[in-house]
Amino acid sequence: MNTELAIIGAGPAGLAAAEIAAARGIDTVVVDEQARPGGQISRQPPADFAVENWLPGSIYKPVKQLLAGAGAPGATRWLPQTTVLALQHDPAAPLPHRYRLLLNNAGNTSELEASCVLIAPGCYDMPVIFPGSNLPGVMAAGGIQAFVKSQQLIPGERFLFVGSHPLQLIVADQILQAGGQVAGVVFAQRLSALWSLLKSAPLFIRHGAKMVYFTRALIRLLLKRVPIYFSRTVVQAHGDQQLQNVDIAAIGSSGTIQAGSRRNIDCDRLGICFGFLASSELARQVGARGRWSAAGGGWIIDHDPWMSTDLPGLYVAGEITGVAGADASICEGRLAGLGIARELQKIDAASAARLAQRTRTQLKSANLFAAKLLDLSYPGRKLLQQLMTEQSMLCKCEEVSIADFAQCLAENPFINDANAAKLLSRAGMGLCQGRYCHYHIAGLLAETRGIRERQIKPFNARFPAKPLTIKSLLDKRDDQLP
Amino acid sequence: MQSCDIAVIGGGLVGCATACYLSAAGARVAVIERGQINQGASGQNAGSLHFQLEYRLIQHKDKLAAELEHYVALTKIAIAQWRGLETELGCNLELAMHGGLMVAETPEQLQLLQQKAEIESRQGLDVELLDKPQLRRRAPYLSDSIIAALFCPPEGHCNPRLLTPAYAQKAIANGTAVYTRCSVDSIQRRCGKWHIGIGGQAAQACGGKLAADKVLNAAGAWSGEIAAMANLHLPIFPVGLTMNATERTGPLIPHLVQHVGRKLSMKQVDDGNVLIGGGWSAHLQQRQGKWKSDSAPTINMQSVYSNLSTAAAVIPAIESLHLLRTWTGTTGVTPDQLPILGEISQAPGFYVAAGGSGFTYGPSYARQMSELILSGKTSFPIDAYSPNRFGHINMFMG
Numbered sequence: 001m002n003t004e005l006a007i008i009g010a011g012p013a014g015l016a017a018a019e020i021a022a023a024r025g026i027d028t029v030v031v032d033e034q035a036r037p038g039g040q041i042s043r044q045p046p047a048d049f050a051v052e053n054w055l056p057g058s059i060y061k062p063v064k065q066l067l068a069g070a071g072a073p074g075a076t077r078w079l080p081q082t083t084v085l086a087l088q089h090d091p092a093a094p095l096p097h098r099y100r101l102l103l104n105n106a107g108n109t110s111e112l113e114a115s116c117v118l119i120a121p122g123c124y125d126m127p128v129i130f131p132g133s134n135l136p137g138v139m140a141a142g143g144i145q146a147f148v149k150s151q152q153l154i155p156g157e158r159f160l161f162v163g164s165h166p167l168q169l170i171v172a173d174q175i176l177q178a179g180g181q182v183a184g185v186v187f188a189q190r191l192s193a194l195w196s197l198l199k200s201a202p203l204f205i206r207h208g209a210k211m212v213y214f215t216r217a218l219i220r221l222l223l224k225r226v227p228i229y230f231s232r233t234v235v236q237a238h239g240d241q242q243l244q245n246v247d248i249a250a251i252g253s254s255g256t257i258q259a260g261s262r263r264n265i266d267c268d269r270l271g272i273c274f275g276f277l278a279s280s281e282l283a284r285q286v287g288a289r290g291r292w293s294a295a296g297g298g299w300i301i302d303h304d305p306w307m308s309t310d311l312p313g314l315y316v317a318g319e320i321t322g323v324a325g326a327d328a329s330i331c332e333g334r335l336a337g338l339g340i341a342r343e344l345q346k347i348d349a350a351s352a353a354r355l356a357q358r359t360r361t362q363l364k365s366a367n368l369f370a371a372k373l374l375d376l377s378y379p380g381r382k383l384l385q386q387l388m389t390e391q392s393m394l395c396k397c398e399e400v401s402i403a404d405f406a407q408c409l410a411e412n413p414f415i416n417d418a419n420a421a422k423l424l425s426r427a428g429m430g431l432c433q434g435r436y437c438h439y440h441i442a443g444l445l446a447e448t449r450g451i452r453e454r455q456i457k458p459f460n461a462r463f464p465a466k467p468l469t470i471k472s473l474l475d476k477r478d479d480q481l482p
Numbered sequence: 483m484q485s486c487d488i489a490v491i492g493g494g495l496v497g498c499a500t501a502c503y504l505s506a507a508g509a510r511v512a513v514i515e516r517g518q519i520n521q522g523a524s525g526q527n528a529g530s531l532h533f534q535l536e537y538r539l540i541q542h543k544d545k546l547a548a549e550l551e552h553y554v555a556l557t558k559i560a561i562a563q564w565r566g567l568e569t570e571l572g573c574n575l576e577l578a579m580h581g582g583l584m585v586a587e588t589p590e591q592l593q594l595l596q597q598k599a600e601i602e603s604r605q606g607l608d609v610e611l612l613d614k615p616q617l618r619r620r621a622p623y624l625s626d627s628i629i630a631a632l633f634c635p636p637e638g639h640c641n642p643r644l645l646t647p648a649y650a651q652k653a654i655a656n657g658t659a660v661y662t663r664c665s666v667d668s669i670q671r672r673c674g675k676w677h678i679g680i681g682g683q684a685a686q687a688c689g690g691k692l693a694a695d696k697v698l699n700a701a702g703a704w705s706g707e708i709a710a711m712a713n714l715h716l717p718i719f720p721v722g723l724t725m726n727a728t729e730r731t732g733p734l735i736p737h738l739v740q741h742v743g744r745k746l747s748m749k750q751v752d753d754g755n756v757l758i759g760g761g762w763s764a765h766l767q768q769r770q771g772k773w774k775s776d777s778a779p780t781i782n783m784q785s786v787y788s789n790l791s792t793a794a795a796v797i798p799a800i801e802s803l804h805l806l807r808t809w810t811g812t813t814g815v816t817p818d819q820l821p822i823l824g825e826i827s828q829a830p831g832f833y834v835a836a837g838g839s840g841f842t843y844g845p846s847y848a849r850q851m852s853e854l855i856l857s858g859k860t861s862f863p864i865d866a867y868s869p870n871r872f873g874h875i876n877m878f879m880g
Contacts, residue, residue: 086783102783398753412519412647414493414660420518423525423643426753431729433807455683462807463781467729470790471801 002096003029003077005340006114008084008282011039012326013120013318013333015066020337022076024346029077029112031084031103037070038063039122040142041326043150051152058209063326081105085464087117087286089311098313099286102464107472116313116340119288120333121279123297123319127436128163128274128379130387131236134396137243141273145171154180156269160246162186162234163273165377166194166214171271173217176224183267184227186248188274188379191230197376207369233383235262237270246270257386274379276323277439284461288314292453295378296322298439299458305360306339306352307332315340324370331363381443388440395437397430405441409448416449418442418456431467434459486512486659488855489678489694491666491708493517494524495642496835497700498649499848500855505656507856512692513650513658516665516682516776520646522702526811527841528725528759529642530738530747531564533557534584534609534634535598536839539819540742549820552866554605559862560846561636567845571648575640576752582637582738583612583621585628585796591743595632598742602634609634623735625798637738639749639757642841649848661688669697669712676712676831696831696855703814704775705822705836714829715875718814718822718837722764722779724786725811728803730754739796746792748800756800762789764810779810813840817872823847824854824868828880834869 005021007014010032021028030037036044042063045051055064071078086102101112125140132138137156141163147155148171159175160183161168172182187194197203197211204211221228229248235257236247250261278297280290288309290301301309301316308315317336318329338356341347347355388394390403408415408425415421418428418441427441428434434441442453464473488504490497493515505511515521535550568575586592595611602609610633617624617631624631654660661684668679678692699716701708709716735750746760764779786808794801814837816822821838825831835851850860869876 086781088780088783100783411651413654414515414519414650414662415647416662417518420521420525423520424647426643429806431804431806460778460809462809463786464805464808467804467806469801470728470794470803470805473805474787474791474794474801 001110002113003027004096004114004344005029005116005118006031006099006101006112007118007120009039009120009122009318010034010037010070010078011120011122011318011329012041012063012066013329013336014039014118015070016330016333017118017120017317017337017340018070018076019066020334020341022074024341026341026344026346028075029079029114031079031082031101033081033083035080037078037080038067040146042067043146045150045152049152055149057213059213062330066330079103079105083466084282085109085466085468087282089286089314091312104466104468104472107468109468109472109476116315116343118315118317118336118340119283119301119320120316120318120329121282121320123276123278123323124435125272126275126277126439128272128384128387129392129394129402129440130234131389131392132238134393135237135239135243136241137239137268138237138270138272141168141171141271144269144271145174148174148178154178157181158183158267159269159271160184160186160265160267161271161273162246162248164188164379165273165275166373168271168273169214169217169221171273172226173220176220176226182221182226183265184229185221186229186232186234188233188251188383189230189376193376194230197372200372203369203372206365210369233257233387234270235387243268243270251383255380255382274384275377276319277435278320278323280320281433281435281461281465283309283316283320284458285463285465286314287311288316290458292442293322294381294453295374298442305335306342307336308339308343313343323374324367325373328363328366328370331359331366334359335363381447384440384443385447394440395427395430397432397436398426400425400427405444409445416445416451416456418445418459421445422459428459433462484512484688484691485693486510487694488696488698489514489676489692490698490700492699492701492705493519493650493660493662494522494700494702494840495646495649495844496702496840496847496851497698498646498653499845500698500700500835500851501658502649502653502656503849503852504855505653505658507852509856511653511658512688512694513653513660514664514666514678514680514692515660515662518662519650519660523811523813523840524646524702524844525642526725526809527642527813528747528749528757529639529751529841530749531579531638531640531842532582532738532740532747532839533561533607533637533842534582534632534740535602536740540594540598542819549818549866550601551605553820554602554607556843556846556862557607560843563845563849564636564640571652573644573648575644575648577638577640578752579636579638580736581633581635582740583631583633584740584742585624585631586742587627587629588743592630594742595630599632607634608636621737623797623799625796627795632742639738639751641751659688664688666708666711669708671712671829671831696833698833698835698851698855700835702836702840703812705814705834707775709834712829712832714826714832714879716822716834716836716869717817717872717875720766720773720775720812721815722766723759723811723813724762724764724781724789724808725757725759726786726789726808727806728756728758728800729806731756731803734799735797741792741796744792745789746796748793748797755806756803758789758793758800760789760792762786766812779812781808781810821847821867822869823851823864824870826869826876826880827873828876838867
């Protein structure tokens with residue numbers, strides 16, 4: 001199968017690009033891992049669920065608008081429940097064959113060739129490492145939210161949220177509204193930091209709806225007497241096989257956790273909400289140039305004003321360019337759509353520039369808000385590293401503790417890049433392929449060796465992007481084997 | 483300017499191990515590495531200890547007859563060295579020498595195994611031809627299509643993640659200076675000394691240049707580029723290869739498994755992952771029509787499919803395992819497939835150790851090279867591997 005454009009990811013960025021591609025008559029295939037389009041922010045319930053008042057709230061309006069018509073049979077081909085295992089670039093191949101994607105749909109593998117590719121895979125919750133962080137019951141806040149949004153399910157009894165990102169207020173509110181119990185919401189920041197966002201006049205004028213939404217969630221939580229803590233953080237999760245309670249402690253004015261101030265809160269679910277990491281694996285696998293952004297999602301991908309990477313025909317949009325939320329993602333998706341139409345000569349350069357103008361203004365404004373939010377919500381390396389005690393599990397898959405990793409670095413003073421550290425310690429070699437630990441390995445290496453994260457380089461992103469059985473890989477291939 | 487007795491170029495297995503042996507004998511040694519220690523083929527290969535004559539060697543056995551005899555002799559010293567290596571280096575290398583099987587599926591392949599067994603036994607290598615009933619007992623994991631296998635008891639594997647760093651640690655403890663992120667930019671011989679110009683991110687660590695009495699070029703696939711800086715030719719050619727690792731699983735394959743007629747090597751490491759390789763090609767990247775030597779080869783999907791289907795044909799149980807990752811590495815091959823070990827006669831003090839099953843024989847190459855560099859003599863004759871066997875290509879060089 002081949003196509004003019006392959007879009008990887010049917011979230012806000014991918015959908016916005018698909019809309020423009022369809023309007024410009026570009027032959028498009030949209031690949032997404034979920035059963036229905038929408039991405040994480042508007043993760044849809046299964047098609048046979050009847051859900052009243054799904055995702056109320058004005059902040060969901062733009063993405064819900066994009067969803068109208070998405071996934072329906074038409075000129076655009078939708079490939080749901082499909083993972084991209086490999087993305088390869090052959091600069092010498094003629095156009096429809098320039099990019100080759102190997103796809104996996106429930107164990108059935110197939111190939112797709114494309115002239116242009118847009119990578120818009122979004123992001124995932126930043127894992128945070130502390131004693132007990134690998135106990136069953138400790139979840140990503142985004143994971144908890146996915147249950148509520150799409151399955152209409154409360155995945156636990158009593159929830160505690162800890163983090164530094166205001167999203168946890170929204171998830172806590174959604175749990176409450178769905179009938180769940182919230183034991184508290186714990187912010188690492190001081191209360192005054194959160195106020196500074198809410199009272200920023202220029203932001204309020206342009207992003208009032210979002211601010212109102214946050215404020216309302218906060219008020220609902222307070223009315224239900226949900227304790228909201230500031231200048232505090234999780235220090236340990238306890239439980240026998242399963243989470244039972246969590247220790248939180250105060251953070252002093254210098255940013256140091258006050259060990260003496262521990263208090264214990266009962267809960268069976270802990271939602272972790274310290275921000276997000278960009279899913280840049282496929283872009284790195286194909287060799288697109290990127291850079292490190294500690295606050296903006298770890299390794300993110302560089303692009304030009306039309307969202308084109310340094311590889312011809314390869315575009316990126318959304319969180320992969322730096323975590324900035326759905327509004328910015330939609331703008332970037334549109335720009336990428338126009339950029340691709342421009343490259344495929346479906347639109348002339350002058351019209352593209354004119355059509356992009358308004359989107360660029362909107363993107364600027366969305367990025368302004370996103371930057372403020374990142375400033376507010378980035379927990380900082382100092383806090384993250386205080387949470388990692390010696391026995392905490394740095395790499396859950398290979399069971400490499402912080403102490404194991406530190407010993408590896410101490411015994412091998414000549415190791416100072418992420419891939420060499422991975423090879424030596426096994427951290428990052430497991431089933432999650434480093435998604436869980438790579439961000440923290442970069443931080444630990446930078447700290448230990450006194451160098452910058454960008455010198456450490458990202459893990460080599462390997463094929464297959466997600467593991468699959470050898471049988472699945474070979475089945476499709478039998479006819480083509482030499 | 484920093485100075486040392488011997489500058490070792492390349493922080494792979496051969497470079498670090500030779501540095502370790504040289505510095506243990508009191509020499510002042512510096513290792514210069516463009517990237518990271520163990521970053522190249524030494525850390526990317528799948529860690530086979532293959533002492534039987536390999537598929538690639540048997541294919542040309544008539545042409546190689548003389549060298550093969552010599553190869554078995556080298557194999558015997560390598561086996562002895564491997565047996566003591568964990569004690570020597572004082573650490574766990576995940577070394578397993580539980581035997582290796584080279585399997586056959588057709589009568590022609592069986593015949594090849596018989597011929598191979600005859601050559602190897604004559605040279606004193608311990609091998610045993612196993613028929614199907616014997617195999618069913620000793621290797622029940624093998625496919626029904628396997629009709630025989632040649633068993634070599636000392637074969638096995640060692641974890642390539644651990645070996646080179648262990649040598650590097652020991653070399654440092656012996657006083658070796660290790661400069662990583664330092665590339666060699668120039669090599670010149672002036673007034674009886676080798677002057678090495680150094681660039682790269684960490685060049686300031688050694689002041690950007692180094693003077694040495696002797697140079698060891700242990701840069702593997704890149705040793706041709708290094709030799710060219712000293713105005714020398716080296717017939718070593720880069721080759722991109724593919725390796726695969728499955729998820730962890732319970733004990734399944736105790737042996738090293740190879741195939742006499744197809745490209746395959748398989749083993750299960752201590753952590754439970756099955757590593758699958760055997761010489762399937764990967765694309766060397768190009769920049770403006772030349773080898774882009776600082777980039778890893780890209781995956782050739784056809785190689786991956788062929789490698790995995792060969793593996794599944796020999797050990798069917800692997801089909802149900804998840805493929806965790808496929809990676810590529812670059813190794814160097816020579817025109818006669820044998821290593822290049824020795825001093826280039828047109829360039830006194832310029833030594834080479836590259837090519838020729840560098841993981842299995844790396845520790846042995848290193849020991850012989852350290853003896854040669856320090857005393858001009860070796861305890862095992864390595865003349866057959868001298869770079870001067872290609873001497874005419876350097877007749878007008880140096």
